[in-house]
Each structure stands twice: as structure tokens, then as C-alpha cells.
Amino acid sequence: MAQGSGTKDDPWLLKTPPGTSDIVLYRAPDATPPALVCIAGGTELRYHLRAIEDYHAMLKAHGDWMELGNADEQKPAKEGTVEAWARSVDNPVGGWYGIKKGLRGRFANYVSPVMEVLGLVELEHSPRNNRVRAI
Template structure:
């Protein structure tokens, strides 16, 4: 699927909120080194994610078949097995490691990818203060 129209550009990014609905951020597609990447802008911080993350996460959630805890963590923090965050950096995922592309800013996959998946109509995300989960639609 072509996500460029829905996700947007640097000039017209997709406006999103974190799962607890407490912070706003944007997501857009940009070309880097000849490849399209996802650029997540949180305040003045820019995180980069592999475009493959959308399809791979969707496929994993389909296989999982139930709610999955998000488990968002910074890059240097340990993750809880069985969470979206853990999967997003695991050697067991389709890319064999991190979907985050920017050293020291590769974490928070479980915070910023689920709302994007929800906005694209690919997943459902809970919006509690803590312990949020997602599942495939």
C-alpha cells in the first residue's frame, strides 16, 4: 500500500497523539539515502523509523491475533518480552533488529508507531494513562 498520501510530507505531516493522548507529535515520509523513511517529530526531536515497520508490525499483529502491550522504552532501557517495543528491536523481527534508524533515538517504537497504525486504519490502540495495548483491525 502507498502510505505517502495519508502520512504526508515535511510541509504537511500527519498530526498524531501518543496513546495516553497527553502529547502531540507529527509523522511524515522523507527520502534519505535514496530510501523513504518515517520521520517522527516530537517537539524539536526527530526520530527515524524504517518504512517497513508499518507492514511488518501489521503482519506480526495479525499473527499474534490478540491485544499486545505497547511497552514503550528509550533505546538504552531494557524492554519487556512480548511487547510491541520489544518486537521493534528484536533480532527475531523481519529486519533482525531495530526499526529505529537514528542511533540513541531508536527507542519509543511502542509509543509512536501504534498511533500511526491506528490513523492508517490498520490497528486499534487503547488510550489509558498507562499500560496501553494494540491489536490488528
């Protein structure tokens, strides 16, 4: 299970869905824009903080398992996956949930473990092709 409460002083210490990499995440509500900060291998990525609520609502509406579809920003995301939704002009932010160009991808890989620790989703932890569904 996760350690931490999700603040900068007490971040969540999590693993990516396959369990292969450690990640540190915390909420930064006072950032501009408000952010979910992820530190992975020394790289800091930021996603819109509202992604947690929007992602959960999307999964609830979807009503079934959805493939994560992890992909770096420079690679296309497979259609019908969480990663594709997190980049779509049809999502609530009208595009990327990632904030900094060049570091906007891998949303599904880094935000999904937060969703799990918050009790919002059931997340698979296989070596590949993991899926998620709303609770």
C-alpha cells in the same frame, strides 16, 4: 482524529497513545533508508518505513491484544511487547526499526498512532499500559 495525509508537506498531527504529547509524523520514501519520520518535542526520530507493513503483519500473526511496552533505547523493553519486537533480532529487519543510534526507542509510542490513523489497528488510549491489536 488525525489531521494530515502523511507527507512532509501535510504530515499527520497525532498524539501519543495516552494523549499526553503531540507528535508529527510523515513518510519519507526517498530517504536512505526509506523512513517514517517522527518529530516529538523538537526531536526528530526515524524508523524504517517498512515498519508499518511489518508491524501490521506481526500483529495479525499474534492474533490478540499486545502491550505496547514503551521504552527509550537505553532502557530494556519488556518481553512480549511491541517495543521488544521492534528491537528483536527475530523481526524482519533483524534488529532495531529505529534508524539513528541513541534515538531508536519508543517505537511503540510513536508508530502505533500512525497504524491507528491508517485503519490497521485498534489502539487503547489509557494513561498507562496501552495495548494494540490488528484490525
